Amino acid sequence: MKNYTLIVIIMIITFSFSGYGQQAKVNSGDKKYNNYAYVDAIKTYEKVAEKGFKSEEMFKKLGNSYYFNSDFERAAKWYGELFAMNASIEPEYYYRYAQSLKSTGDINKANKLLNEFNEKSKNDHRGKLYKEDVNYLDQIKANSGRYKIEDAGVNSKYSDYGAFVYKDKLYFASARDTGNFSQRKHKWTGEYFTNIYNADLDPESGSATKVNKFRSAINTKFHEASPVFTKDGKTVYFTRNNYINGKKGKNAEKTTLIKIYRASLDTNNKWTNIQELPFNSDNYSVGHPALSPDEKTLYFASDMPGSIGQSDLYKVSINNNDGFGTPENLGTVINTEGKETFPFVTNENEIYFASDGHPGLGGLDVFVANIDDNGTISNIQNVGADVNSPKDDFAYSIDPVSRRGYFSSNKDGGQGSDDIYKFLETRRLKCTQILYGVITDAETGVILPDTRVTLFDSDMSLKKTTISDSSGNYSFAVECGKTYSVRAEKADYNTKELRVTIDKTNGKTNLPIGLDKSICKVTVGDDLGKCFAIKMIYFDLDKSNIRTEAALDLEKILDVLNNYPTMKLDIRSHTDSRATHQYNDALSDRRAKSTIQWLVKNGVAANRLSGKGYGERQLVNRCSDGVQCTEEEHQANRRSEFIITAL
Incomplete structure (x- = not known):
């Protein structure tokens, strides 16, 4: 008995020391995590997890470390461990877990989590957008099949992204410059810092060749990306880490954020007079500039005070004296509590942007919206599954005449962590709506799943047929301005047929259908x-x-x-x-x-x-x-x- 007691005491002491040891490693991982060194934090946390150590906080940070690096499949794994321990956690984790699950293809579970997210965070725009558009996948499907997509020909095994075309050259950011022994890596991603590169471009096919590093004072030993040139080629706006005159700026947490800089081309074709824009700050990020076609407005992404989410889209006027007005948030129609970033504006009054807050396929998706005459944003649509994927898809740009363009993505099948793709848009985005509703018992209001719902056009030609889901919901993607008939059929109920005319603008039309119980008892002479x-x-x-x-x-x-x-x-x-x-x-x-x-x-x-x-x-x-x-x-x-x- 004494020997047994001694063994138990030894085991308790051993496990105690083991627990203390694992907690010490977790504390080490926390320091790396708090310094945004996510790649290093992952290595530490996973070693501890392999030993069987479990902690809600560790699983949150482990999931976040992958999530912030757009590795959604691994993020889903660790968020799954978190939810296995405790499903009553902050609402944001419901959203992140849902977004991560989309990347694995588990759409049903992701949508269930989005419903719970909406219930737990009543005022979050992302939950409201999902609840108002539960049939968002129908809209994405209707907008798909419109692109011919190919590798842009400039990609490496490192991160390449953010293409911009100017004078038969393709400019983009790349982390391919591994440099010499002293070249540093970014702690967040574990990759080398990006510089701006360019490549010769065939204007007809969009094919790029002869990649060269952009030889100018614009490139430094830290991040540069997202260049946009004025039409005359004398000014360039670009994104850079908070770094100028050889000094690195930091915020109160000693983190170096990003800013937008402007440079001028002198008579010797050298980029000089590199200055940060006046609305930059050491305490928030400003990046990814885009010019309006008339070059009087600069659009950008920022988390400056007054932002709704992790990054919002803004615009600011460019004055005649090269000064700037006051930045203006584009508002809650386009901005969510998530990330809206990488704007691109065309001369057709359209703004393309990337978002993980609007309903999509997972990660960042590319969306397009109208810029109305008064500057407001309307008719936001997902551009479809050709461009978008369960991973991050962003930095979309297009020539409105040739319908050729580029976007960036870390989707499966690429060469590096991010790759640049060229595309030809073969069909313009139609004005479409989602016609949807719930099938119920007209008398009791009880939902009626498994109801056959048929869509006919105005000539009663069959268009589509579907079955209402377990919640009685049905939906069809339809064209704006057209008239349709919807027929609902279910055993023991009278068939019902309703006619509906769709509005001439993008959006959704709700058409609930109540069915009457069939109580018909026929006899000779009845119809x-x-x-x-x-x-x-x-x-x-x-x-x-x-x-x-x-x-x-x-x-x-x-x-x-x-x-x-x-x-x-x-x-x-x-x-x-x-x-x-x-x-x-x-x-x-x-x-x-x-x-x-x-x-x-x-x-x-x-x-x-x-x-x-x-x-x-x-x-x-x-x-x-x-x-x-x-x-x-x-x-x-x-x-x-x-x-x-x-x-």
Whole structure:
């Protein structure tokens, strides 16, 4: 017994020392993390985690270290460990975990977390945007398939990003300059600092060759990126670490942030007079400049005081004396609590930007919005899955004439951590909307999942069919300004069909549908079609063959006939009063017979069916020849009847 007690004491002491040792390593990792040395922090934290040590704070920082370096798959792993320990944590982690899960392809779990994020952070724009657009994937799908994308031809195994075209040269940032023994790496990413490079460019194909380092005083031993030149080539704006005249600036936490600088081209073709812009600060970042087409406004990203999120988009006027106005936040329509960055403005009053706050595929996605005449932002759309991916996609630029351009991404299949891709936009972005709604029981309000929902155009041509999800939701991507019909069908409910006209601007149209319980008990002489709200069997104009959507209705009649083997039907086809009596008689008779033929072909005995076309001889309203009526009134006369003659 004494020996057993001694062994237990030794084990307790051993585990205690082990625990203290692991905690000491965690503390070491925390110091690296707090100094933004995320790559080094990861190495320390993961060694501790491999020993079985678990800590909510460590898992948060480990997940964050990967998240801030856009390694979302590994971030998802450690956020998963965090949530396994405690699901009641700060709302921001719900958002980061959701974004990370999108990168792994687990969209359903990501959307579930976004719902929880919205509940826990009621005032966060990102949650509201998701809740208002739960069918955002339909919008992305509708906007996809519009690009031909290729490697830009300038990529290395290091980070390459932020392309800008000027005078048949492609300018971009790259971390490929490993330099000599003393060349330093950035602690955040573990990569070398970036400099600006350029490459010769074929203006027709967009292909780049002969990559050269931009030989000028603009490049230093710290980060330079995102150059944008004025049209005359005499001024360049660019992003750089807080570094000028050989000195590195730091904020109160002793961190070197980024600023926008401006340089001028002198008569000897050298870049001189390098100055930081007056609204820079040591205490916040300002970067990624973009010029308006008239070069009177500079757009940029910043987390300056007054920002909504981690970085917002701003604009500032450029005065005639080369001074600047007061920076203006672009507002809550475009900016979220997340990151909005890398703006690019075209002469078509469009602004492209990258965001992880608007609903997307994961990481940063590229979006486009309109800049209205009064300067406000509207109609934000995801550009689609060709450009966007579950990883970071950003720094989009396009020539509005040739529709050629570039974007940067760390998507799978690239050569380095970030790569530059060239593209040709083969189809312009259409004005689209999401038509959506919830299917419910009209009386009780109970949601009705697994309801068949069919979309028809204004001519009743079948466009799409879907099934409502477990929450009764359905959605379709539709074109602006067009009229559609939506039909909802579910067993034990009457079929319902609604007509809707879509607005002429991008957005969403809500069309909830309440279905009535089917309580129809038929007898001889009743119209079986009324039980299923079948107004007519649709045919193409002047034709009598059964269309696809008509077959959907006939399948309901077929099902009843199969369940009641002694039932007999008289099928009657009617038209409106337009066209001649003789024409309408003949056309309606052919349609009645075509309906019978379809049922016989699908197994109904011919002796159970009869039918005739009545043309315009049995109108249900006043709309006879010569009487002016609305289209809806004429429609009431164009009907199909299925009269029960025997049971």
